[in-house]
Amino acid sequence: xxxxxxxxxxxxxxxxxxxxxxxxxxxxxxxxxxxxxxxxxxxxxxxxxxxxxxxxxxxxxxxxxxxxxxxxxxxxxxxxxxxxxxxxxxxxxxxxxxxxxxxxxxxxxxxxxxxxxxxxxxxxxxxxxxxxxxxxxxxxxxxxxxxxxxxxxxxxxxxxxxxxxxxxxxxxxxxxxxxxxxxxxxxxxxxxxxxxxxxxx
Ligand SMILES: [Zn+2]
Numbered sequence: 001x002x003x004x005x006x007x008x009x010x011x012x013x014x015x016x017x018x019x020x021x022x023x024x025x026x027x028x029x030x031x032x033x034x035x036x037x038x039x040x041x042x043x044x045x046x047x048x049x050x051x052x053x054x055x056x057x058x059x060x061x062x063x064x065x066x067x068x069x070x071x072x073x074x075x076x077x078x079x080x081x082x083x084x085x086x087x088x089x090x091x092x093x094x095x096x097x098x099x100x101x102x103x104x105x106x107x108x109x110x111x112x113x114x115x116x117x118x119x120x121x122x123x124x125x126x127x128x129x130x131x132x133x134x135x136x137x138x139x140x141x142x143x144x145x146x147x148x149x150x151x152x153x154x155x156x157x158x159x160x161x162x163x164x165x166x167x168x169x170x171x172x173x174x175x176x177x178x179x180x181x182x183x184x185x186x187x188x189x190x191x192x193x194x195x196x197x198x199x200x201x
Contacts, residue, residue, distance in 0.1 A: 002027075002099050004075045007172055008106035010161040011113030013185045013192060015129070017106060018077040020193055025200055030068060032061065032078030039064045062088040069098075082168040086175055103176040104199060106192075108185045110162065117158045121147040 004027060008014045015031065022029040036056060040047040046064070049056050065079055080086040093100055119132040125145030138147050173180060183195040 001071055002073045002101040004101050005103045006077050009113055009165045010158055011117040012106045012108040014077045018075050021075050027075040028072040030074055030076055035064055058084045066092055086172055100179055102181055103179045105173055105180055105182045106185050107182055112186050114158050117153050118155055120153045122150050124148050
């Protein structure tokens with residue numbers, strides 16, 4: 001069993017890259033967001049934290065992650081988000097003989113990332129993401145759902161998240177330097193996929 005970690009700033013395309021690796025290479029995509037949303041369906045403690053906009057501790061996040069790991073190869077998107085989570089994950093991988101295959105760092109210029117977030121349209125049904133500048137339709141091409149701008153896709157929220165990323169997540173680039181591969185996502189989707197293919201070969 002193998003584990004890949006994706007590290008990236010907000011707006012860098014972690015979700016897109018993870019979906020691609022899941023579909024093409026059969027890794028199970030585990031994102032911090034969907035992990036906690038799914039857990040909230042069956043776990044009152046998590047549900048109440050999320051419903052009240054409260055902070056979910058590193059220990060709790062990592063407990064939920066551990067319970068969702070079976071024998072599938074996995075790609076982690078949004079976990080670990082800080083050094084504390086990285087250390088808990090290290091310990092868990094070691095104890096369970098899981099191989100940390102690589103850490104993919106998706107690098108992107110901050111201005112480009114900000115623009116992508118602000119131009120983002122999200123399908124209210126299947127959650128697929130589109131770029132306002134590249135689509136005329138107000139309907140999702142996959143499921144016909146409505147394309148909406150999410151409340152948190154603003155310049156202000158982006159700046160806050162970017163600051164948190166610099167403070168808490170970016171230091172992991174150095175922490176994982178032995179396993180790190182770096183790819184750029186300043187261009188098209190095709191070039192992102194090409195770069196991922198090169199690393200997955
Ligand atoms: Zn849709």
